[in-house]
Amino acid sequence: MxxxxxxxxxxxxxxxxxxxxxxxxxxxxxxxxxxxxxxxxxxxxxxxxxxxxxxxxxxxxxxxxxxxxxxxxxxxxxxxxxxxxxESVPLMPGASDLIHFLHEREIIMAVVTSSKREVAIYHLERNVIRHFFSVLVTRTDVKQPKPDAEPYLRCLEELGLAGDDCLVLEDSLTGTTAAKSAGLTCFGVQSHEAIRQTLTVERTFDNLHEVREFLEKV
CATH class of the missing domain: 1.10.150 (DNA polymerase; domain 1)
Known part of the structure; x- marks a missing residue:
């Protein structure tokens, strides 16, 4: 852990x-x-x-x-x-490093997205990272998408984990609202200062490189 x-x-x-x-x-x-x-x-x-x-x-x-x-x-x-x-849609800066960092430490990973399932699978497979994620919860899988808590609650159910076991990474007010409504610890990862200030989260970071650096220390 x-x-x-x-x-x-x-x-x-x-x-x-x-x-x-x-x-x-x-x-x-x-x-x-x-x-x-x-x-x-x-x-x-x-x-x-x-x-x-x-x-x-x-x-x-x-x-x-x-x-x-x-x-x-x-x-x-x-x-x-x-x-x-x-054109292709690349990973965010630091995403690959963070994924491999977590994988090496046997941390479970999941994706919770407002995109449709076929769109999410397309992007994850095109970037060759789909296999890292144990659970994928999409807009297709829920009745109420973000900012409702349902997507995150469904993810917890599929993982068989409690809320205290999980950390969420989000970039938008819609996403952070969903995570907090589900009672989860959430970090905001957003390079735009004005948006970052609107996020009600435990910590904020500019990018995923900073997230990895923080997790290495804790």
Missing amino acids: IKNWKAVLFDMDGTLIDSEWFYYKAWRAALKEYGFALGSELWLNDLAGKTDGQAFELLHNTYAFDADREAFFETVRTRIAQQHDE
Whole structure:
């Protein structure tokens, strides 16, 4: 164990996989077709970490974005598919080192994400890290996604561990809210200072390199 933790539960997008800008570009291009200019601050502060449905509802309720929901999502999917043909989505800085550090110490690892199961598997397999994770909980597997506690509670159930046994790594308010609602210790890993200050967590870090350095000391 590291301290009292038997397992580390990773968020995926923006924490484990450097995908936030990838999806930002796709959503920005799709919204541009509808005459809506999506700025990076709006994406990072309000949309990142949310499901597609949650993001759409926020745009509709807060910014009067009034498009056909399914038609818009098809536009987004088309943009994402085009980008996948042109570029890959890499791991976040320090992710590989941290995963191997935990693996060598026989710490259980899991992924808890708001992405759909097929999308999560695609990214994890493409980066050759799927085999490190004992459990994968996705939006597909739950009734209530983050910020609800259900994804993390389901992960605990599948792992057969108590909340005190687990450490969560998250990058967004949506994710940290879910982890804390489940009663878990959560570290915020976020390079943007303004977002980092909004996270109610035990500790914050700029990147996963810093997380590894901290875990080595404890």
